[in-house]
Amino acid sequence: MKGLLVLLVAMVLSLNLYPQQKTNIIIKANEKIANVQPTMWGVFFEDINLGADGGIYAELVKNRSFEFYKPLMGWTVKQSKFNEGSVRIMNRGKEVTSNPHFLTVSKNEASESLSISNEGFRGMGIKKGIRYDFSVMFRQQVPGLILHIELLNSLGKVIGTTELFPSAANGLNWNKQAVSFHSTDSAMKASLKISFEGSGAIDLDMISLFPEDTWKKRPGGMRADMIQLLADMKPGFIRFPGGCVVEGPDLSLRYQWKKTIGPIEDRELIVNRWNFEFAHRPTPDYFQTFGLGFFEYFQLAEDIGAAPLPILNCGMACQFNTAELAPIDQLDPYVQDALDLIEFANGDVSTKWGKVRASLGHSAPFHLTMMGVGNENWGPQYVERLQIFTKAIKARYPDFKLVNSSGTDPDGERFDYLNQELRKMNADIIDEHYYRRPEWFLANAGRYDNYPRNGSKIFAGEYAAQSDKTVSINNQNNLQTAIAEAAFMTGLERNAAVVNLASYAPLFAHVDGWQWTPDLIWVNNLESYGTPNYFVQKLFSLNKGTHTVSALKEGKPLTGQDSLYASSVIDTLTNELIIKVVNSSNMNQPASILLEGCKHLPLQAFVTTLKGNNKELVNTIVQPRAVVPIESTIPMKGKNLAFVAAPNSFSVIRIKM
């Protein structure tokens, strides 16, 4: 019997489930160290991986304005009798430079059949019983055509239908007409078919289909399930519109916010740089229609209670692409865009750009307090341009905060040069990016412990642990990467005196249309799910607290001793102590937590844990909840808490004080 017991103990030890020693963590809950900024945990949005068009922007028609490089991309024409020129792409280039192309359909004989179909973005996700709003801009050439509109599932079955009778009024002018109908079934990959009945000729543009169930039910709005996932995180800020799309492959293709506001038919489309960036993930149908533009981004920020953080082009195109530079003596329009954006967001309605904002339906200001100048830009060319922007913006708005780029990597020559230059300039906020292996994140949990407290603040602007190499298609959002990020984030939190903002990147990816992995949230046409990394972000954000307090082992922060990482905050609004503990090992790690400076402690603590016995665990569309946080309680003995950090786990412990 005794022999069996010894054998069992030996087996358990060989499984490495129980280490020998306890880690003693001392929390000084009554000694506030630093404020945790309300902006601390935010989100980074970019139109990558079909993030905007084909993603949160709920438009179902791809290439609605016939402006893709191949104007009929996404469309199929079918006719019973081939008639040369019955469906033509026309160009009114000089007249309407922002949206020159349109489609002319002509049909001489009523008995002929003629239709155009749109395939959507990897198909159209259609939900049974939902209202769909079809709209089109048209100009009657020879009145007489009626539009039969049908939604077809992938088997060709009709799952929704209506008709549109284009009005004959204003014959030679462009008109907009809309019609709504309900779907009779759901489909993951439906298409939209428009058949033309009768005879006549008509010009068509901006052919559009939106579901009614958008975020806040806004017509022409955003996909509600995706935005809800963001809202659930209660992000402190939302950075937009990117990422490299800010820079563009060349300056003509940079993001220009002024071209993204106002009537959608006037928003000039450009190719998305992720269309062709990766030869191994080409996406030839990826364009930025800007149906989702800066007004909508500000509105989204307001909706989800996040501070807006726009990033603007600094007069430099992507340095991985052309590295095109706006000459210094031609930088004015770029700087003016930044100044005007502040006025657009905050200006009184009597100002030029404040008036524009009000005309779009938002007289109240958007309370913009910060802005990024440049995305991942580097070198003396960047510093030179940044200085010009900074001088102009601070002259008009002295308290406005500027985010400056420290380049693409968290170390190396580019980083060292910029870090030095930006600190000389007394930069408000330095944006650091890390796409690194999980081991890097674990090893860098103490990165900010020795950063200067009085200088520039840090924005951990883009980060994600890579299970393979950066931009490898094999990168997984597995538990190991999530745990490594959580470990690193305890270091960000502990250093909230220096780190004022942080965001994972990229945010969204479509399972059939991505270019970059890993990503925080994955979607198909109908469903969306959070990765383990999403839950880490969400747990930090929902347990942000108001002030940091120390969590030390033998007087030192936990940055990997016994594979444990820890940070602690108090929330003076709810009067709670919140402890975060990460165990990056495959075995249980017992810890004895002593709470100093607390009175009237409760009998139990509430714990939320993300964990799994296998580091490779992932969530998928089929199994979206394989790794999700689990809630439990643990008893407290006075000021002592006996806590066992499970293998590969991230726990948030909340204690009422």
Ligand code: AHR
């Ligand atoms: O997040 C994906 C890309 O990574 C961003 O566009 C860019 O800023 C970084 O290189």
